[in-house]
Amino acid sequence: MLALCFPISTHLCTKKHLLVFCDQSKIKAMQEAKLGGEINMQRSGSMQLKEKKVRDLMVDKKRLVEVPYMASLAHTMTTLVANKVVAVPVAAPPGKWIGAGGSMIVESDKQTGDVRKHYIGMVTMLDIVAHIAGDDHLGGGDDITKDLDQKMSDPVSSVIGHSFEGLTLWTLNPNTSLLDCMEVLSKGVHRAMVPVDGQAENMSAGVELVESASSYQMLTQMDVLRFLHDRAGEADRELQSILSRSVQDLGADTEQIYAITDRTKLVDAIKCLKAAMLNAVPIVRASDVGQDDHKQHINGRCRKLIGTFSATDLRGCHVATLKSWLGISALAFTEEVASSPLYTESDTQINRRELVTCFAESPLSEVIEKAVTRHVHRVWVVDHEGLLVGVVSLTDVIRVTRHSMLSSDSDDL
Secondary structure: OOOOOOOOOOOOOOHHHHHHHHHHHHHHHHHHHHHHHHHHHHHHHHHHHHOOEHHHHOOOOOOOOOEEOOOEHHHHHHHHHHHOOOEEEEEEOOOOOOOHHHOOEEEEOOOOOOEEEEEEEEEEHHHHHHHHOOOOOOOOOOOHHHHHHHHHOOEHHHHOOOOHHHHOOOEOOOOOEHHHHHHHHOOOOOEEEEEEOOOHHHOOOOOOOOOEEOEEEEEEHHHHHHHHHHHOOOOOHHHHHHHOOEHHHHOOEOOOOEEEEOOOEHHHHHHHHHHHOOOEEEEEOOOOOOOOOOOOOEEOOOOEEEEEEEHHHHHHOOHHHHHHHOOOEHHHHHHHHOOOHHHHOOOOOOOOOOOOEEOOOOEHHHHHHHHHHHOOOEEEEEOOOOEEEEEEEHHHHHHHHHHHHHHHHHHHO
16 A cells, blocks of 8 residues: 655644645545556557458458459459459359369359359459560560460460469458468468458458358458558557668668669560569669670669569550560659559549669668558668668568567566
């Protein structure tokens, strides 16, 4: 018990003195209550974040965007552009296909349970790029236009599995915890299908394959970052502490950074994306001594960063336009495509020519802010002279954030 000591006085306490003492006691009690409330709020905010489920991230999500297995690549690209997405699942008639990774993810009638379609894989822009840049294709010459027409008329089912992501098809239980969801997305999985209706009441907590549902939605790494971005307010001090950590803590300063030069042609840039199985590469200034191979990717570390070439840039032009641009540099292509109506009409593509960068000492919150507001999947790390020293991907951010959340759990024990 706390004992309060007062000096001995020969004078009696007046009513005024007693009132002052009572007021001071009330103020002190209120201050202690407020402090305790703030601590409880911080703990409550932290617990609420860790107790969040996948379903909490799906509140404002739209119905799944998909393409049928017989759709051409040209049609698939049109679907990607129209819906402002970079990947779509491919649906086929049930019982005729083996799904990616042997998966059996089907859509069934909510009333009868009859299977309507089977999702056989996920197709991304990188799959299409890899198909376009396949062996003996885009080699130049008189047949390049005819060849591209032929490749873009191929069915989308023929390109499933060209990239690593297309080799498997992921689903996430709506009752999966945020931490478990982040574990999956920290392993390089960029998106997963989440079932809606049907079996939700039969699902247990944890990550598991859902084989049948009446409909699905898509959860992406960007959705998780947007969720964290929206919650990084005063109510969650633990999250604020995590997001105040520097980019350096992510190990983003790397010795090897795949890049192309400002003299690399678009046709060769596409082949570089396929060779490295990357969705994007930085464009750096070519060496003055002329030792760069402009047809191959190079190590861009400590080179002047001047642009970014991404597989999603190809969404910004029609096939006919792409054919006429294959011979220009990738840097010129990014500048041309930035003025495409397909991008200028998009509210997510704001000043695409501006480089999205950060410094090694930048806080993680700045990276998330830039990734979410600019809708990019990587932020280049530069020094104060604009020289490239590293890269931060959404996978990196989710991995570090999850690890920090788990570490704080251990500290509380």
